Amino acid sequence: MAENTQLTAGLDAGSAAVKVAILRSQAGNHAEVVATSVQRIRRREVAEVCRIAFAEACQRAGVQPTAFDYVASTGEADQMDFAHGHFYGMTTHGRGALVLDPATRCVMDVGALHARAIKVDERGRVLGHRMTSQCASGSGQFVENIARYLGVPLEDVGALSVTAKKPEEVSSICAVLAETDVINMVSRGVSTADILKGIHLSSAGRLARLIRAVGAEGTVLLTGGMAADKGLIAALKESLSEAPSKKKDAAVTIDVHAHELSPLAGAVGAAALGAFRFDQLRRAGRWDVLKGAREGAAAAV
Amino acid sequence: MEPTGGAPGRTAADPAADVLEKARVLAEDLALNTVKAWKQKNPGMLAIGHLPVYTPRVMFEAMGCLPVAVFGAGEIDIIKGDSYFQSYICHIPRSTVELGLGGQLDVLDGMVFPSICDVIRNLGGMWKLMFPAKMSAYLDLPQNFAWGLGGRFYMGELKRIAAETEKRGARPLTEEGLRRAIKAENARRRALAELDALRREEPHKARASEAYLVARAGGVMLAEEHEKLIREFLAAARKRTGRPMDNVRVVVAGSFCEQPPLGLIKTLEKAGCDILEDDFQLGLRMIDGDIELKDGMPALESLARAFTERGRDTASRYVPDDTKGQALIRRVKECKADGVVFAAASFCDPALLDQPMLEHALTRAGIPHTSFKFAENTGQFQVIREQAGAFSDSVRLWGGQAA
Numbered sequence: 128m129a130e131n132t133q134l135t136a137g138l139d140a141g142s143a144a145v146k147v148a149i150l151r152s153q154a155g156n157h158a159e160v161v162a163t164s165v166q167r168i169r170r171r172e173v174a175e176v177c178r179i180a181f182a183e184a185c186q187r188a189g190v191q192p193t194a195f196d197y198v199a200s201t202g203e204a205d206q207m208d209f210a211h212g213h214f215y216g217m218t219t220h221g222r223g224a225l226v227l228d229p230a231t232r233c234v235m236d237v238g239a240l241h242a243r244a245i246k247v248d249e250r251g252r253v254l255g256h257r258m259t260s261q262c263a264s265g266s267g268q269f270v271e272n273i274a275r276y277l278g279v280p281l282e283d284v285g286a287l288s289v290t291a292k293k294p295e296e297v298s299s300i301c302a303v304l305a306e307t308d309v310i311n312m313v314s315r316g317v318s319t320a321d322i323l324k325g326i327h328l329s330s331a332g333r334l335a336r337l338i339r340a341v342g343a344e345g346t347v348l349l350t351g352g353m354a355a356d357k358g359l360i361a362a363l364k365e366s367l368s369e370a371p372s373k374k375k376d377a378a379v380t381i382d383v384h385a386h387e388l389s390p391l392a393g394a395v396g397a398a399a400l401g402a403f404r405f406d407q408l409r410r411a412g413r414w415d416v417l418k419g420a421r422e423g424a425a426a427a428v
Numbered sequence: 429m430e431p432t433g434g435a436p437g438r439t440a441a442d443p444a445a446d447v448l449e450k451a452r453v454l455a456e457d458l459a460l461n462t463v464k465a466w467k468q469k470n471p472g473m474l475a476i477g478h479l480p481v482y483t484p485r486v487m488f489e490a491m492g493c494l495p496v497a498v499f500g501a502g503e504i505d506i507i508k509g510d511s512y513f514q515s516y517i518c519h520i521p522r523s524t525v526e527l528g529l530g531g532q533l534d535v536l537d538g539m540v541f542p543s544i545c546d547v548i549r550n551l552g553g554m555w556k557l558m559f560p561a562k563m564s565a566y567l568d569l570p571q572n573f574a575w576g577l578g579g580r581f582y583m584g585e586l587k588r589i590a591a592e593t594e595k596r597g598a599r600p601l602t603e604e605g606l607r608r609a610i611k612a613e614n615a616r617r618r619a620l621a622e623l624d625a626l627r628r629e630e631p632h633k634a635r636a637s638e639a640y641l642v643a644r645a646g647g648v649m650l651a652e653e654h655e656k657l658i659r660e661f662l663a664a665a666r667k668r669t670g671r672p673m674d675n676v677r678v679v680v681a682g683s684f685c686e687q688p689p690l691g692l693i694k695t696l697e698k699a700g701c702d703i704l705e706d707d708f709q710l711g712l713r714m715i716d717g718d719i720e721l722k723d724g725m726p727a728l729e730s731l732a733r734a735f736t737e738r739g740r741d742t743a744s745r746y747v748p749d750d751t752k753g754q755a756l757i758r759r760v761k762e763c764k765a766d767g768v769v770f771a772a773a774s775f776c777d778p779a780l781l782d783q784p785m786l787e788h789a790l791t792r793a794g795i796p797h798t799s800f801k802f803a804e805n806t807g808q809f810q811v812i813r814e815q816a817g818a819f820s821d822s823v824r825l826w827g828g829q830a831a
Contacts, residue, residue: 219816
């Protein structure tokens with residue numbers, strides 16, 4: 128490996144899953160995703176799931192845990208003994224989105240428990256953000272609950288939603304009220320596809336407001352677990368194509384899309400920032416502050 | 429897969445687990461069970477409570493008393509206390525009243541209210557009315573530090589309070605007793621200084637949240653016992669085999685009176701901050717260096733001179749010009765910190781009045797800083813975590829420059 132190329136790993140523990148990305152890059156630039164791993168937490172101890180996911184990613188990449196220049200954690204993985212450093216979720220999603228699509232200037236991160244729109248500059252620095260309140264109606268957990276009530280496997284939700292003919296929107300304010308709406312719809316014989324599309328439109332309405340509120344322009348990349356939901360992406364495009372309520376937003380062009388690695392954007396960003404930080408420390412002659420970390424990583428897995 | 433490296437204190441094999449648990453129990457002893465046990469063991473001896481920031485505990489120890497830090501009630505529900513104060517008053521007087529009216533402070537034979545702000549002065553007055561049978565003393569700390577003025581005044585204050593305590597049944601304050609107590613206090617201070625040094629040099633071995641518990645535990649102990657506890661923790665922490673994390677190194681300022689919840693300190697740590705220095709338990713560190721005992725100088729004068737001549741430049745002291753700002757910059761440089769986190773209790777006038785001046789000094793010196801407010805019963809830390817996380821990333825990645 129060239130001297131200015133780093134091998135780094137990013138470890139993102141969310142509310143529902145742990146994601147790991149292994150990256151080869153030059154201080155976070157010209158990044159190549161070498162391997163990834165996703166482990167659902169499923170009531171297991173987060174630290175243990177992190178170790179399993181990290182070991183799995185190392186195996187897929189064919190590298191030893193000692194081979195990394197920097198292992199960076201993000202999200203709830205803030206106490207991992209084999210990580211060199213921890214970065215805040217907003218910073219890592221911002222940087223990860225730029226790795227996946229360099230044109231990104233806004234990130235719409237929709238996880239299991241919250242959603243946030245993050246405006247970034249061309250280096251991935253966070254310029255501003257807007258976040259959902261404590262209500263879960265704009266999040267993945269809500270969609271997951273509804274899918275379970277309807278008996279639809281989570282991976283089929285998006286595909287079913289885009290086939291809807293006559294969607295009915297549900298309450299966009301409260302997840303509890305929305306669930307009542309869904310029960311009523313089932314009683315009235317509304318089709319599963321229409322119910323799911325209604326759920327997506329409801330969530331998308333909230334997300335579109337966050338995107339506009341943060342002042343997004345140009346490319347918006349959807350990240351987080353919900354970025355894998357085609358139904359949500361389609362609904363969000365629809366919501367953003369509607370005339371905005373504020374005049375100043377009318378002239379703004381927004382292109383929202385997802386990347387196949389969007390659910391891993393936090394992990395990708397953490398790995399990229401790890402490489403950036405490694406390079407920074409090495410240039411400053413301060414890499415010795417992390418002395419012994421490689422041995423720690425080896426022992427941990 | 430056994431964890432072997434990284435941040436310590438989180439595995440069953442942690443050598444400091446036992447001593448930290450001991451410290452936690454003492455630090456969270458709102459029912460003052462430790463004090464009750466001490467009084468049972470020492471019949472006839474007095475336990476004297478005191479509020480933050482600085483009370484010369486050593487003087488009470490010299491008189492055979494157990495000084496007891498009454499530093500708020502943490503997260504307990506405040507019901508009675510709220511009815512005594514306006515909404516724009518900080519939390520510590522409410523929780524102190526709650527503890528007093530709830531009977532948790534009954535074991536104390538008296539209370540000392542050192543001058544920190546108008547709210548605590550008023551609380552001292554209220555205490556006299558609420559608990560007329562108990563000793564309630566207002567300790568007016570000098571704000572003029574010239575020995576001929578403030579020093580003499582402070583000596584008078586100490587003598588007045590010593591006499592009042594003696595009337596309640598304490599042993600008289602003697603030269604020999606005070607010298608012995610000062611020696612014990614100096615030993616505790618040296619142990620604390622060692623703990624502070626370990627935090628600065630190897631923050632992964634002694635986290636701020638742990639040092640806080642160990643320091644705060646001393647609020648219900650005599651200096652000699654507290655020194656033993658600190659040294660026990662030091663010995664255990666040095667045995668830890670953890671390694672450093674790539675964290676941002678910060679100084680936390682502004683939490684010298686009402687204490688932040690432990691969860692807040694841990695939140696800052698989780699957000700990637702190594703807290704190298706703080707003013708959480710400032711009273712124990714108020715004087716720089718030892719209380720110097722000199723031949724021919726009365727021990728009480730030594731105690732008073734230590735405060736007037738070597739007291740720390742903090743919000744509870746009037747220090748003119750830009751001295752406090754420069755003192756903070758010096759502390760940042762001494763511990764090689766990357767930035768400063770201002771964490772002041774909501775409505776804490778001394779902290780919040782000083783803060784703009786300190787921030788201005790830091791900005792001029794190019795030292796990144798951020799600020800937030802808390803109350804001792806704050807239970808949600810998500811917003812603080814986001815702010816501290818963003819600050820930590822900003823300092824490490826972009827040198828603290830705003831985008």
